[in-house]
Amino acid sequence: MKRLWNALRSGSPFALAGVLATLCGMAAGHLIASLLKPASSPVLAVGSTVIDLTPTPLKEYAVREFGTKDKPILLASVMAVTLLLAAVAGLLARRWFPVGAGLLIALVALAGAAAVTRPLATASDVVPSLVAAVVGLVVLVLLVRLLNGSREPADEPAQAAAEEDPAPTHSAGGPVGPSPAGGTGPFDVMSNLEPIARRKPRSKSKSKSAPTAAPRASRRTLLITTGLVAAASATMGWAGEKIIAYRTRIGNVNLPPAAKPIAPLPAGLENVYSGISNFQTSTDRFYRVDINLTLPVVPVDDWKLTIDGDVDSSFSLTFDELAAMPLIERDITMTCVSNEVGGRYIGAARWLGVPLTDLLDRAGVGSKADQILSTAVDGFTISTPLEVARDGRDAMVAIGMNGEPLPAEHGFPARLITPGLYGFVGATKWLTRLTLTTYDDDSAYWTDRDWATDAPIKISSRIDTPKPLATIKDGQTVIGGVAWAQRVGINKVEVRIDGNAWQEATLGPDAGIDYWRQWYLPWDASPGQHMLAVRATSLDGEVQTAARATPFPEGSSGVQEIVVTVE
Structure with a gap:
């Protein structure tokens, strides 16, 4: 061995x-x-x-x-x-x-x-x-x-010894001889393990006739x-x-204000109850889920947005031309379809952009199209149902996020934002083309992988504090978190402790039906292990379902339950 x-x-x-x-x-x-x-x-x-x-x-x-x-x-x-x-x-x-x-x-x-x-x-x-x-x-x-x-030129002495004495010799180290294969295979190393001093010396005549070895490094x-x-x-x-x-850095890009600026967001519950997610997610903490291993290089001066396909008149816009159009700003919560119940792939931000309907109206949508195939600068595609883009929601081609130009990792110079839809069907980053087409004629990246073509975000809620499996002190504390029911809005949030009756929590500030709501419930925590659960009810009376579903193919569902220890 x-x-x-x-x-x-x-x-x-x-x-x-x-x-x-x-x-x-x-x-x-x-x-x-x-x-x-x-x-x-x-x-x-x-x-x-x-x-x-x-x-x-x-x-x-x-x-x-x-x-x-x-x-x-x-x-x-x-x-x-x-x-x-x-x-x-x-x-x-x-x-x-x-x-x-x-x-x-x-x-x-x-x-x-x-x-x-x-x-x-x-x-x-x-x-x-x-x-x-x-x-x-x-x-x-x-x-x-x-x-x-x-x-070391070990093979030459061993070969010379073998020529002078073909019969294998023995020493304290065991039999020594040529490799089992008799050639220059990998076992030659074993045949040359005997120390040089123990090998049979060459004769003087042999040494004199031997060629001179090349200089070694x-x-x-x-x-x-x-x-x-x-x-x-x-x-x-x-x-x-x-x-x-x-x-991939963002240079000096100056964004014009919205045509009708909206009021600043009210103060969130995070200022009172530590541990609850910020009412507005800071850009640097906003989740990122995509297939890109490196950010695309998109020089803003060379970038164009093209609207084509089943339209009356195709056209393209430079970034300056797009930014010169009447802009809207909206507070919108975005969710990734990969988000598990209670997951962290959700964020809420203020977006600035051009209403998608303005671009569609300018192009003039034909009679055959039933989807918008959006394409990123690297060729990645997403399918968005055309009817969703025209049903009155504030879908937009966004160029700003939380008062600043879009960061490179979030789609600079422009991205699609579609309230109420998971990102994989309505939030193309590094957007460069909007093609009006049909599902029969064209399919997008995720459609080819059997994900849903129409994926509305499901009503859900999450416990932010205390954390799952956390150990906290007994006495007065709070259970708190966020809930969302996009396109409808949150009516109430309820918490259940140790399987007892549901208790209604207090809701935080309201920023519209497309934005999440913070909530909290005071709790007099007693020592021991406790099971906490949360559910939300929308403004139209829909109660968050307890039926468990995985993210594939149209988003997860279920009620979050966590265990905490009180000491």
Whole structure:
């Protein structure tokens, strides 16, 4: 077993060479992609393809378990598999360099194929992968040559000894001889484990006639080269991230005021009862759930919004032209369909934008269309029922959020906001096209994955304080949280403690039917474990259902119940 371990360990520097070559190639590709199109970066392209191919249940599991960390975990998984194969490539390159190099090139080829098959991809999207292949191959050649040059020429003495004395000899260390395969296979390492001092010395004549060994690379040279490769990889990766951050920044964008500004929001309950969600969600704490591993680069001066399809007259607007139209501002709560009962993928903000109906009226909707197919700058699509956009709700193409231009992560320069619909059918970010079409003729990203085509947000409520499984002190405290029934509004919220009768809570300020309501209930908590539950009732009398449903395909439902300990 020890000999086997030594045999495997002897190849570890070559495995490291494969890993370093791949890292350096990927970093170089990422750097080039940051200058061209960030999404064409080899790792990001593969990651995006993995997202597209991942079954819906697995996607929902990732969002539920990892939240906003699902993307870093996915990228880490892609990197782990890639580097494992890179290590194999390095081991193969030790004796069969073309095979090892071929495996490394195959990995990059897969990344290139993933990049050029993305929506709206162009031929230039393969450039980062080509750069990764060239840089990775050059580094692999360099490291393998240095490693081969730095190894002790143990095979030559052993071969010489075998020629002088073919019969195996014995020593305190056990039998010593050629490998079982009789060639240069991986077991040669075992056959050469006997210390050099114990081997039968060569004759003088043999030594004189032996060719002079090539100069070996020093360990210092090898360590310096390895360190430089690692440093270059880290530097290029860091530079790529900095360039992407610079290119996706929001410049000086001045938003005009709404045609009819609305009153400021009233003070929320969070100012009185700690732990209840803020009445208005700050932009930096607003949830983000999408399939993008990197933010699209959208220069505002080059951006246009196009309205086309089944319309009387197609047209396009620049950002300045869109912002010059009469703007509305509305307080609207948004919810992700991936939100579990009591989940955190919900936020409430003040949005500024152009009414969607103004754009549709200007285009003149035809007689056949039954959906609006909205397209993002990266080719991602969402389907919104046309009737929903024209039923009087304040659907808009938003350009502002909480008094500021949209942040890059929330869709700058413009996004779709549709009150009362889950984001996957009404909240396209990085919007660039609105196409009037039919469900028979066109399907969107989530429709192709069997999600619902019409997904109104379900009435629901959440306990914010105390937290699930929390331990609190006995005595006077409050149970509090938020509730929502978009397009209808909240009439009341009730709390149940330990399965007893429902108690009506006190509601917080009202900002309209499309906005959530805060609530609280005073509670004299006694020591022990307690079960808390909450439900909401809408203004039209609908009571939040207790029937449990998963997010797929049209949103979760059920009553939230939590356990807390009082001491």
